Amino acid sequence: MTPIPLAATQDPNVQLVLDVLPALLVILILSALCGKLAVKIGQPRVVGEMVAGIALGPTxxxxxxxxxQQTLFxxxxxxxxxxxxxxxxxxFMFLVGLGLDHEKAPDGYRRTATALALSSMVPALLLGGAVGLVxxxxLSRSDISPSxxxxxxxxALAVTAFPMLARLLYDQGLERSPIGxxxxxxxxxxxxxxxxxxALLVAFHGNEGLLGGAVTIGLSIIFAVLVLTLGRRLLRPLGERVRVQGDMTSGQFWIVVMAVLAAGWFTEAIGVYAVFGGFVMGLAMPRDPAFQRAVRQRLLDLVQVLLVPVFFAFSGLNTRIDGVTQAAxxxxxxxLLLAAFIGKYSGCMxxxxxxxxxWREGSAMGALMNARGLMILIFVNVGLAEGIINQKTFSLLVLVALVTSASALPLFNLSLGRSVTKLPSQQAVAEARAAEEQLRK
Known part of the structure; x- marks a missing residue:
């Protein structure tokens, strides 16, 4: 049988597959290369993936x-x-929420964490707002008010990249340490x-006014309360069955994935975006180690290797950093860089x-909270899609995300007197986790 030439394919679905797969292959190859290079020079892999995404764009x-580039994308x-x-x-946000032992935090840490979050957000918000006004x-679109x-x-400058922070701490073996x-x-x-x-900004920009923003936030609170109370109670037997079995069946994994996607769909529909739903659902999942291990084994590699690099590439397609050296x-x-760094660092310290x-621990915390990676990229992608910012401002904020995220690990290690040239070995990470588990027991 003579094969049908690719050029003769008329089915639009087949053509879409032929268009998408080469783009994914290029994204994965460049992401892997840049990720390995980042690790070699003492940076988290995610910084290399961010660079790969920008490199695939118009810059x-x-x-x-x-x-x-136009043909591939x-x-x-x-x-x-x-x-x-x-x-x-x-x-990914679901996996982060799943692995966060928020219920086992040391006494007083919840209050300290809340104070840290507010003290790092408020100065960055004020300084960033001042830069925006000046x-x-x-930088702004003509139809956007100064306020x-x-x-x-x-x-945008006030956010911290929860997923990147989790990956950074995991690579360092510190995700269960007190500072982690x-x-x-x-x-x-x-x-x-x-x-x-x-949500408030988008509601106001969409002429929905205060009521629209209040409805969105109210629905978000109701969703979180229901998932973390009723949802957690319904999911508890699932964790017990997995613990007894020692592994997770395909049907049980199906329940987990459906719950995450349903939560993401709901929060996306009310205007808070799907990642929030995934994170809250992760917090509601059973805390049993066997359950967490089974879910991670099925999801983690797929998410980190394929899906997250796609997001960086998508952001990179909207990023132009040519002309940055011009005075204007x-x-x-x-x-923007000074406001971003000083706001977070001074408040945390x-x-x-x-x-x-x-002082060393305060400096280390300021460095960690300056890691903005994924979250600021999501924030500015929403702003660009909603017409709140233009392409130029988007590109500048992507650069802020890259610089502050790349500086987080070296400054963190420098603050604690650790090596700034390389990540700890797998053996060192394993030993650190074993020591922490002994302390917890």
Whole structure:
């Protein structure tokens, strides 16, 4: 039988597959290469993946090979990448919530985490808002008021990347250490407030007024309360069955995935975005170690290797960093970077010192909370899609995400007197976790 030439294919579904698969292959190859390079120079893998996403956009790939870039990421491919990235982020946030031992946090850490979140958000919000007001004419769309633009810039700089922070701490073997648990709790509060703030901004921008924003936030609170009370109670027998069996069946895994996607769909529908639903559902899941291990074994590699890099690539397609060295662009970028770093760092340092932690621990916490990676990218992607910011501001904020995220690990290690040139070995990570488990027992 003579094979049908690819060019003769007329089925649009088949053509879409032929368009999407090469794009995914290129994303995965470059993401893997940049991720390995990032680890070699002492950075988290996620920083390399962010660089890979920007490189695939118009700044590098689009400038050197414009025709190839347009062919590889054709208009029909971008919606598919958006859906895959949204699913990936939702599942990843679910895994982060699943692994957070929020109920076993040391006494007083919840109050300290709340104080940390607010003290890191408020200064960044104020400083970012001031930068937005000063550079409104240079950066903002003509149809966006100075106050709306200032609030958005402040909100973007106030977020902390919960998923990136979790990956950074996991790579370091510190996700269950006191400072790790405290940082994750603070970042969780930070992100929850950020989503509510973003919902208000989108509601006001869409001419829904205060009522529209209040309805969205109210529905979010009702959703979270129901999932963390009734939902947790309904899911508890599932965890017990997995513990008795020692593993998870396909049917049980189906229940978990359906619950996560349903939660993501609901929060997306009410305007808080799917990642929030995934995170809350992760918090509601059984805390049994066997259950958590079984879910991670099925989801973690797929999410980290395939779906999250797709999100970075999708963001990179909207990022242009050419012309950054021009004075008209360089000055706002420097102002944004200073506001982002000083706002987070100073607030965290003040709270940590007031709660009896050392200067080194305060500096380390300030470094961790400056990791913005995924969350600021989600924030600015929403702003761009809603027409709150333009392409230029989007690109500047992506650069802020990259620089502050890349600086987090070196400054964290420097603050604690650790090596700044490489990540700890797998043996060192295993030994650190074993020691922490002994202390917990």
């Amino acid at each position: 590098l790939f689009g400038r050197v090979f414009p025709d190839a 054709a208009p029909s491919v971008k919606p598919v990448l958006y859906v895959l990235s949204t699913i990936g982020l939702t599942l 550079f409104h004419q240079e 709306m633009f200032a609030f958005f810039i402040g909100g 648990v405290l940082a994750l709790l603070a970042a969780a509060v930070d992100d929850a407030v950020a989503w509510c703030f973003l 662009t360089l000055l706002p970028l420097v102002a 003040a709270v940590m010192r007031s709660r009896g932690f050392s």
